[in-house]
Amino acid sequence: MRLAILLSLALLASAQAADTPPHVAVSNIRRVFHNGEHNAFTDLCRFHDQVYLTFRSCPDGHMVNPTASVIILRSNDDGATWEQVHRFSVKDRDTRDPHFLIFRNRLLVYTGTWWSGPGTIEPKDYDMNKMLGYAVWSDDGKQWNSPVMLEGTFGHYIWRAASFGDKAFLCGRRKPGFDIAAKGEGEKVQSLMLESDDGLVWKKRAYFAETAGDETAFLFESNGSVLAVGRHGGGKNAQLFRSKPPYTDWERTDLGRSIGGPLIAKWGDRIIVGGRKTTPGKGATTSLCWLIDDALQEFADFPSGGDNSYPGFVALSPTRALVSYYSSHEKNADGKTITAIYMAELSLK
Structure with a gap:
């Protein structure tokens, strides 16, 4: 009887431990890209043992502009340094919200595009019926095709x-x-x-x-x-x-809760959900949560504010990962708000 009770207690403790999410240490939060333009809507992936980062960049800001383009960066050292491997745009369209897909041994980048014509249009003239998806792809991460409808x-x-x-x-x-x-x-x-x-x-x-x-x-x-x-x-x-x-x-x-720019990904056997949350008195920030029993348990709230979120996530190992996001919580030397791309390192303890 005593053995059965001890076994039951051990099983209960094991189940409780399995439901307890691990502690996540967040470190090395840094700005990884800013070119003076509005940089936003990130995604991350690992392809051929290298890490890729993509996002939209536009000299005319957040709204619909034909001057927008998608930038793709690559890191050979797990996100410590980055080099640009491709940048593309689509004539008379605003390329935005780029996302990766590795499919049939090919790295694709998808972008939803708003039609704008040759110039900036007013929000009242935005038309979902004129939206159109485009993609670029590469077999090696070096050579990229032109955008394809x-x-x-x-x-x-x-x-x-x-x-x-x-x-x-x-x-x-x-x-x-x-x-x-x-x-x-x-x-x-x-x-x-x-x-x-x-x-x-x-x-x-x-x-x-x-x-x-x-x-x-x-x-x-x-x-x-x-x-x-x-x-x-x-x-x-x-x-x-x-x-x-x-x-x-x-x-x-x-x-x-609301989630802007949602992300869902696996890290080992656990599921991560990320995106923008809005807290009364604090405003909008970018955060990551564990998904446990259909509920969110937040483990990271990154330095961010204003126009922000749309995180990307890539696991480097069972205990290390990178997360990207964009934010407009910093200012330049002239005191003007900038919208830049940020990166943070995650480790399980």
Whole structure:
């Protein structure tokens, strides 16, 4: 009897320990890129044993401008130093929200583009129906192709991509029926899971948010089930989505807070969720959380403020990782606010 009790207590202690997230040390927070332009919307990946960082850069600021371009940097030493390997733009379009996908031994960078014409347009003239996805790719990280239009994405604003098996999947949001009306991001916007065999030609797999669709990140498990974190298009709490093949039925869970520019990634056996949070009295900052039992447990809140968030994450080892983000919490020598790219190192203790 005593042995059974001791065994039960040991099992209970083990279960409690498994549910207790490890301590994460955050170090070496630094600005890694600023060129005097508005730099934003980051992503990270590891390809051929090198780390890649991408983001949007625009001399005319955050809003829709044809002067925007996407920059891709590479690090041979786990993020200590960076070199630019590619920069691209699309004529008469604002390239923004770039994201990586490693698919069929190829490194792709996707960007959702707003049509602007040859000059800057007013927000009242933004039209989701003129959105279009583009991609560049490389087989070695050195030589890059020119931007290619993604078939099947016209009228969709594309976001993060993921893959499972021989298929690639992409978040795309659009107006119901491509409605011809005033600028319509918000409650009416739909979010779709788009599917591709080659990463370039896309078709609808399923709706996962038929209202209030917004930026959504996918994470596939080994059995093909998918976990996703989606921003709420109406400004309410973010949602956790779950589905299994063929991805036609989705479960939804309220995450209890808004998340701007959401990230979901695995670090070992644990799941990380990141993005922008807003705290009364403090404003908007970029943070990372463990996802445990469908709830968020924050472990890092990075120096950030104002226009910020859209983190990228890459695991360097089971105990070391990098996170990128952008922020406008610093000023230059003239006292003017800058919007730059930042990096931090994470280690498990």
